[in-house]
Amino acid sequence: xxxxxxxxxxxxxxxxxxDVSFSVSAGEIVLIAGENGAGKxxxxxxxxxxxxxxxxxxxxxGKDVAxxxxxxxxxxxxxxxxxxxxxxxxxxxxxxxxxxAVASNTPKATFDGAVEQIFSVFPIxxxxxxxxxxxxxxxxxxxxxxAQAFVSQxxxxxCDEPSLGLAIALMPPIMEFLRTWAKTGTAIVIVExxxxxxxxxxxxxxxxxxxxxVFNGTADEFRTGGDKNA
Numbered sequence: 001x002x003x004x005x006x007x008x009x010x011x012x013x014x015x016x017x018x019d020v021s022f023s024v025s026a027g028e029i030v031l032i033a034g035e036n037g038a039g040k041x042x043x044x045x046x047x048x049x050x051x052x053x054x055x056x057x058x059x060x061x062g063k064d065v066a067x068x069x070x071x072x073x074x075x076x077x078x079x080x081x082x083x084x085x086x087x088x089x090x091x092x093x094x095x096x097x098x099x100x101a102v103a104s105n106t107p108k109a110t111f112d113g114a115v116e117q118i119f120s121v122f123p124i125x126x127x128x129x130x131x132x133x134x135x136x137x138x139x140x141x142x143x144x145x146x147a148q149a150f151v152s153q154x155x156x157x158x159c160d161e162p163s164l165g166l167a168i169a170l171m172p173p174i175m176e177f178l179r180t181w182a183k184t185g186t187a188i189v190i191v192e193x194x195x196x197x198x199x200x201x202x203x204x205x206x207x208x209x210x211x212x213x214v215f216n217g218t219a220d221e222f223r224t225g226g227d228k229n230a
Contacts, residue, residue, distance in 0.1 A: 154186060
């Protein structure tokens with residue numbers, strides 16, 4: 001579904017990513033771990049079209065999309081959920097969800113079914129569907145950001161630090177939602193600071209150091225060896 005090979009990127013003349021290569025299959029969850037500054041967010045933003053790579057390939061369904069802007073990637077099925085609970089605060093919760101469908105031209109029947117699933121997993125969003133998004137807590141806004149992405153029915157989801165700023169108690173339902181989502185065939189790449197929690201749903205894990213991948217293996221292999229460097 002997604003294949004990265006020899007990817008290099010950075011900011012101006014400052015290189016960050018150095019020859020990054022990995023792949024993600026449909027229905028697979030891949031965790032990207034590493035210390036702050038390792039290049040994890042830069043990697044997701046480069047794949048998602050916010051940063052133009054200086055070298056390498058990003059193949060999405062066999063087509064090289066390196067350097068393609070998000071406005072074209074989202075309708076094609078590649079979606080990036082940024083950290084920081086990025087929703088539209090003055091719009092209602094339901095209108096925020098609807099925007100996710102508009103961005104990808106999701107059919108109404110598909111949208112209605114997706115909303116039903118979202119409300120079953122996150123009943124608080126149904127309860128507050130008419131309230132403005134700014135009235136939600138940080139954890140609820142993160143749920144809403146995921147809901148926006150879910151209704152667009154992406155083939156690949158890139159999720160950056162869903163736990164950032166949240167109480168750890170709010171994370172299990174979000175992780176379980178990602179696990180259920182992957183079972184529909186979506187390939188998911190997640191950057192998460194709470195590695196142990198993310199490993200409960202991940203199939204594979206990568207460890208990044210100084211812009212390079214230094215470990216690529218199963219979640220079990222990471223638990224027994226890769227995490228000692230995390």
